[in-house]
Amino acid sequence: MNTIAKHQGSPQPWSFYQNLIASDARPGQADIRQASHQDLGLAPIDRSVYTSRDVHQQEMEKVWQRVWQLACREEEIAEAGDIHVYAIGDLSILVVRGSDGDIKAFYNSCTHRGTKLCNDSTHLKKIRCPFHGFTWKLDGSLDSVPSRWDFPQLSEDSHRLQEVKVGRWGGFVFVNPDPAAQPLQAYLEDLPGHLDPCGFEDMYIAGYYRKVLPSNWKASIEAFLEAFHVTETHPQTVEFSDDVHTQYDVFPGRRHTSRFLQPVGVPSAALTTAPSEQEIVDRMFELTVRPPMPAPQLPEGMTARAFMIAGLRAQLGARAEPLSDAELIDAMQYSLFPNMVLFRSIGFPVVYRFRPNGNDPDSSLFDMLILKPVPTGQTRPYPAEPVEMGDMRYAEIPELAEWLRDIYDQDVANLGLQQAGLKAGHTPITFSHYQEIRLRHFHQTLQSYLEQS
Ligand code: FES
Ligand SMILES: [Fe+2]
Known part of the structure; x- marks a missing residue:
């Protein structure tokens, strides 16, 4: 693997993603072809937000009693x-x-x-x-x-x-x-407008996994709202997805929803030496194609991204027809305040839900629903029952693509350390201005509920 360099700052950190999708053969719907950024400030967050029983009690009364x-x-x-x-x-x-x-x-x-x-x-x-x-x-x-x-x-x-x-x-x-x-x-704001084409109503629960995470429910959801941790935590993905050039959107006047759009088929800008287009395809094949097979030779002049998109279109047939290239390949992730995460990406119909675990501020319940389309012309299959994971690792979940499984175990390992560390020190928590804007947006919305009488 190439050496990892420091992330480069950018006055318009979304411009890379916008230029990338503009050069796709199917550049995407209007809402994807624009970025929505706001300056939400730089205010710190007190650690007690994640650890205090009083805060948990207030959230029970003022948030969970009032949100969809x-x-x-x-x-x-x-x-x-x-x-x-x-x-x-x-x-x-x-x-x-x-x-x-x-x-x-x-x-x-x-x-x-x-x-x-x-x-x-x-x-x-x-x-x-x-x-x-x-x-x-x-x-x-x-x-x-x-x-x-x-x-x-x-x-x-x-x-x-x-x-x-x-x-x-x-x-x-x-x-x-x-x-x-x-x-x-x-309450759903623009979510139906952006996500209705995914056809969630025509899907069923094919896999359902519940794990007790060793972290406050807010820390748990936050770990999934940014790609900033990817270089450090999930280095196995940096050769074919760009965490640094992920676009983060918070929308004007919208307090319940936000999203990120993470480019796939291009390497992370955190790498000092970019892999060749052929190396990107090789790596994607190595991690995603089962049974393993050597990656084909990239046609002269074709990018790894365009090659993978063409492969996905061929594989998905009519289902891919109405979709832009970005919806086929990128990680397009939305959140609904306070605790739901969904993907617009056709290849990743997974839904997350995070909740407090009883009244314990130090742990949370993470439900992962793996959805699949109801096969055409067939009756809706029975939904999978929740599997209480206990000590089971995500790496053991058969419905998850192999390359994805390690990712969740890596995230869980971080969360245990984070919750322990939150109680070990006193400095306020700080969020980055752009890459962690969804976390700041989440906390500002949370605060607005807590301040309601
Ligand atoms: S019938 Fe429910 S408590 Fe008496
Ligand atoms: Fe992660």
């Missing part, structure tokens, strides 16, 4: 009576498919004396409390009460299950405990 958050996929509750239990901190919500096919959500709490109604996702005709047997229909209306004569104060309306707002987009089911919440569609 991914609860499950529609195919996880495909049939009437399917119930998904979504939990975050002490909050537990039942997401229920009703007899009419509609989806409703309720607090997972009995309206008699508060007992939790369902421990795990399940299938029921009626929801029945295990304590005294109050029972509700799937639409949340009270169905029966033992010794009904003894509750003169109780009416069917007053003791319905308490409802939580539900929104749906792209086959994802979101919940928001705030009765005054803005509609999901407004």
